Amino acid sequence: MTQLILEDQHGETTMVNMGPQHPSTHGVINLRLLLQGEVIAKIDPIVGFLHRSIEKLGEMTPYPGFLPYTDRVDYLSAMFGNQVYCMAVEELLGVEVPRRAEYLRVIACELNRIISHLIAVGTMAMDLGAFTPFLHAIRERETVNDFMERICGARINYSYMRIGGVPRDLEPGLDKDILKFLDRFEKFIPEFNRLITGNEIFVRRLIDLAVIPAADAISCGLSGPNLRSSGVDYDLRRDRPYSAYPEFEFRVVTGEGYRGQTGDCYARYWVRIDEMLESAKIVRQALLGLPEGDVKAKVPRKITPPKGEVYSAVESSRGEMGCYLVSDGGEQPLRVRFRTGSFTAMTVLPKIVPGLMVADLTAFFGSLDVVAPEIDR
Amino acid sequence: MSSTVFDYFTNIRNAFTSIFHGLAVTFSYLFRKPTTIQYPDRIDTPVQQMLPPLFRGILEVDVGLCIGCNLCEKTCPLGCLRTAVVRDPETNQRYITRFDVDISKCMVCGLCSENCPTGAVRHSTEFEASTANMVNLVIRYVKPGERIPVHKPVKGEESPGLPQNEPIARAHKEWDEPPPVDPDQVRGRVRWKNDGAPEEEQSS
Ligand code: SF4
Ligand code: SF4
Numbered sequence A: 001m002t003q004l005i006l007e008d009q010h011g012e013t014t015m016v017n018m019g020p021q022h023p024s025t026h027g028v029i030n031l032r033l034l035l036q037g038e039v040i041a042k043i044d045p046i047v048g049f050l051h052r053s054i055e056k057l058g059e060m061t062p063y064p065g066f067l068p069y070t071d072r073v074d075y076l077s078a079m080f081g082n083q084v085y086c087m088a089v090e091e092l093l094g095v096e097v098p099r100r101a102e103y104l105r106v107i108a109c110e111l112n113r114i115i116s117h118l119i120a121v122g123t124m125a126m127d128l129g130a131f132t133p134f135l136h137a138i139r140e141r142e143t144v145n146d147f148m149e150r151i152c153g154a155r156i157n158y159s160y161m162r163i164g165g166v167p168r169d170l171e172p173g174l175d176k177d178i179l180k181f182l183d184r185f186e187k188f189i190p191e192f193n194r195l196i197t198g199n200e201i202f203v204r205r206l207i208d209l210a211v212i213p214a215a216d217a218i219s220c221g222l223s224g225p226n227l228r229s230s231g232v233d234y235d236l237r238r239d240r241p242y243s244a245y246p247e248f249e250f251r252v253v254t255g256e257g258y259r260g261q262t263g264d265c266y267a268r269y270w271v272r273i274d275e276m277l278e279s280a281k282i283v284r285q286a287l288l289g290l291p292e293g294d295v296k297a298k299v300p301r302k303i304t305p306p307k308g309e310v311y312s313a314v315e316s317s318r319g320e321m322g323c324y325l326v327s328d329g330g331e332q333p334l335r336v337r338f339r340t341g342s343f344t345a346m347t348v349l350p351k352i353v354p355g356l357m358v359a360d361l362t363a364f365f366g367s368l369d370v371v372a373p374e375i376d377r
Numbered sequence B: 001m002s003s004t005v006f007d008y009f010t011n012i013r014n015a016f017t018s019i020f021h022g023l024a025v026t027f028s029y030l031f032r033k034p035t036t037i038q039y040p041d042r043i044d045t046p047v048q049q050m051l052p053p054l055f056r057g058i059l060e061v062d063v064g065l066c067i068g069c070n071l072c073e074k075t076c077p078l079g080c081l082r083t084a085v086v087r088d089p090e091t092n093q094r095y096i097t098r099f100d101v102d103i104s105k106c107m108v109c110g111l112c113s114e115n116c117p118t119g120a121v122r123h124s125t126e127f128e129a130s131t132a133n134m135v136n137l138v139i140r141y142v143k144p145g146e147r148i149p150v151h152k153p154v155k156g157e158e159s160p161g162l163p164q165n166e167p168i169a170r171a172h173k174e175w176d177e178p179p180p181v182d183p184d185q186v187r188g189r190v191r192w193k194n195d196g197a198p199e200e201e202q203s204s
Helices: A002-008 A054-060 A064-071 A075-093 A099-127 A132-152 A174-197 A200-206 A214-219 A265-288 A341-347 A358-368 A372-376 B005-031 B071-075 B111-115
Strands: A014-018 A030-036 A039-046 A308-316 A319-327 A335-339 B059-061 B081-087 B094-102 B121-123 B138-140
Touching: A014 A358, A030 A358, A039 A358, A054 A064, A054 A335, A064 A075, A064 B111, A075 A099, A075 A308, A075 A319, A099 A132, A099 A174, A099 A265, A099 A358, A132 A174, A174 A200, A174 A265, A174 B005, A200 A265, A200 A358, A200 B005, A265 A358, A319 A341, A341 A372, B059 B094, B071 B081, B071 B111, B111 B121
Parallel strands: none
Antiparallel strands: A014 A030, A030 A039, A308 A319, A319 A335, B059 B121, B081 B094, B094 B138
């Protein structure tokens, strides 16, 4: 069908720059579009505007001092940056993290996933012109942010984890408050679904749009919710267990095409909605089964891991977040490298977007849930 | 794609009912308590007092508690803190002669306050730091020329720490007269080794 529309044109193309400052790109990304009429013939994502050379900074900073920088890799899910870096250094050092600390990390990470997915679904609705759901999502997010503030003292750039554990225990009474919130949150999601997810106009706007077939998703290296919505049942939390995840029961959500088909924009939206409920489940299990014990293993103040290299990966809210660390036995890493889900999500654009209308690109880009600083780092 | 007339009308009905569901949710919020508060006016308690005690705000320092170990300066990844300690050769008493915090660079990560053995450097709940002049963001806790004897913790006794939520020295204060700031030393780049801090003594 798209081929037909292209042939209807008289071979005239226009080059349009979408971004670097565009409300629907969620950050500084330049999408260079070649348009034939209203249809996109070619797309060229130009990234790198937000490059902060975090990897280079890592090579200049001692191991413990680099931790706050890992927040800034992906500011919407800073916990995962913390965790992947701490896991890498701990593996280099051979430090065993206490079980209570692992549980606290899981609680913090899953709360962070809820925050991040709320933003994702909220901004996606906002991109399509529905502003109210965004405010509802933000309201819930603020509540979780308040918990984050009580867990670690900050609302966005958490810097919560430390090499060897977490710096402090939960403050008394916080677990009860979080459980109370989870009860409310599990009622909020159906309300949110009534508000926007089930809205026929919203559904019609998204179903069958920009389908990413499973084979394309795998070959482009997509991961996380974007991969799972294409029907690929792959989740690092279950398939390459780390931290305390093997001890929890949860369902890996895949886009089964609840409306429309597997791998369309609506499936990507739905996977995120469903994953929030799964995260809530994990937080509840972790809070109820919180083991006693220390929260931080003994690590020397000056960290000098032995020579070696290590790769650790966590399932962040935007896909696999990996950290590759090379140590030369010194106080600073020889090489730090981050693998992030948003960057690989950009590679799928030239495959899927040609043939879409400009207005559909907004919906598609919103459904990928990329965060610009995470692309460039 | 709807192919029959029946589908066509079903779609229209679905659209109407789903919009009605959404509007019902919105309408129900008309009768709930508002979740937002007006900032900065129209609040009874300042936001600073509503924040949890763990909140990592602008750093504040009680120099009277500092043992001059220089750990905070060493742990800060950005070099926001500058301390200097001198030893009186006659009495062997050590004095802190410099304690500068550059809060314009600080990313409130909490590494320094965590490593401080006595709790002399800690986070306040203060966060409003906007000022017309960047120099105001360099807080000097020891006036130039002043010498403050280092704190001697009593063995076996918990360090008193600082009272939570009670600002000792409001971190954000305007200088009557901006201090002469050596731009090289305070606003340097990330430099870890030997960046020309004043003569200081190694901690024992
Ligand atoms: S809070 Fe972090 S950035 Fe700020 S002075 Fe302390 S260590 Fe440095
Ligand atoms: S770590 Fe604490 S005691 Fe040591 S120099 Fe810094 S403020 Fe003083």
